[in-house]
Amino acid sequence: MGLHPIMPVPVRKDLTAYLVERAALIDRWLDELVRPPERTPAPRLWEAMRYSLLAPGKRFRPVLMLAVGETFGTEMERYRYSACAIECIHTYSLIHDDLPAMDNDTLRRGRPACHVRFGEAMAILAGDALLTYAFELLGRCPFLNAHPAIGLEVMRILALRAGLSGMVVGQVLDLEAEGRPVDAAHVQRIHRYKTAALITAACEIGGKIAQVEPRVQQALQAYGEALGIAFQIVDDILDVTQTSQVLGKTAGKDVQTMKATYPRAVGLDRAREEAIRWRERAKAAVTAWDRKGLLHALADRVTERIA
């Protein structure tokens, strides 16, 4: 923690303004770093990638990564490539999840899904390209090239949490549970892999690049896991209670396809309680050193929409 000078950060009275500003920074970085070379032979592939990547989004994972960095006074510039990499991974997962063979969804981030707009083959390839590009970005990151041991760790975290110790496994569990009876423990396991893993990666990479001590790194992991589960429970609740217009994706889809969700397993009221419980666990994990209160504030923000 004491490794780097704490940069002066104005007290964030207005969290919303802060989040909007950070998301705009991520949008600028994405627009600059995920851009075709001048004479690309595959302009339509890049178009499909950018169509999905730059569609309006909260940029929750990269913003969280920056918030961790800010908590330890790390220069934001260090995170430029890694923050874009995690958003590329997140976007690839949305594109592939929406495919007809998977969730068969047509609306995403308020726009037609990638395969609706560009065709199924191009959507598969745009997803593959974004996933691969995430690692290309890590390989091009000046900070990670100056600190290659951290670079390898960031790569490993991203690969584990996006893949076989995380997201892809979660996607399989999610599909396998469709239409079957599920209890809370089962849903929690799915959430942990499907959603919490990549949110945890955002926190872990934030910590690695800030070069925090091992015990802080562990706390960040615990924070990310709990926050990620809270995040997915809220997402499931909103699927039931909000309109497609508000969500930017098809509402009521979970009920229709009998997804494994907390509302289905334990009802809406207990689902709300569970979300709050996981939010409190997240806060407890970092309470000793979240001096700016930023990580607490983010956790509160996640559950605000179901208050």
Place this chain on the structure above:
Amino acid sequence: MGLHPIMPVPVRKDLTAYLVERAALIDRWLDELVRPPERTPAPRLWEAMRYSLLAPGKRFRPVLMLAVGETFGTEMERYRYSACAIECIHTYSLIHDDLPAMDNDTLRRGRPACHVRFGEAMAILAGDALLTYAFELLGRCPFLNAHPAIGLEVMRILALRAGLSGMVVGQVLDLEAEGRPVDAAHVQRIHRYKTAALITAACEIGGKIAQVEPRVQQALQAYGEALGIAFQIVDDILDVTQTSQVLGKTAGKDVQTMKATYPRAVGLDRAREEAIRWRERAKAAVTAWDRKGLLHALADRVTERIA
């Protein structure tokens, strides 16, 4: 080149026996390294990955990587994780290429394609998992962890050549060219991205891990590119001249779908000439230091089946 002790390597009189032995070594490594943890929550995902990955194959890319290492007397053990990583990438590309929305192929490596056996959703996810796992393997490689700067370079090479400076772009070009008139230059460009890029990566990673000098590294790149183009021309010729039984995949598929191939662009005879020409270019690139003749022998082997 002189950085490491040259390990005693018996003169390889019988190239076939050598290639079989190396492929068997790769098979062993794959079986050991691509294996589910004891209590995986997604056994079927692992089954689908291993079904495609461990199906009989020549293991051309990892064997080529080892041959480069052997040329410089590098211990084979250093390549264990990287060799498996490149085969994971290759296999993921086969799984996704065979999908109904892409080439819609049902036979691969002599078996039903992954999506035929496990369903389309699982095949998409098994491909995603293998692609991601390639980078997890790099992150777990003891040699690369001891030499993280090389680790980052290997990651960058793999990501570039598998992604937007290589294979994924090639796949897009390949699909876009289907059914359209193509000339030799166009086909060559497609081959360069679709096939030669990953074969080049095998050579480049071979060189990086052997810690060769920059001019040798450049020569390895030139060798890989030329060899890769020769390899794809041969593949296209065999698609026309061989049976599905011999190929282990549906023969005649290229003609049926009007793929952009040399045989279609310039006819079989000129296609054969082109393959030979690229093979000779490959050999010329490495002739100054291919002391064991292994890289020459591999190049000859690639075009042997169209002799």
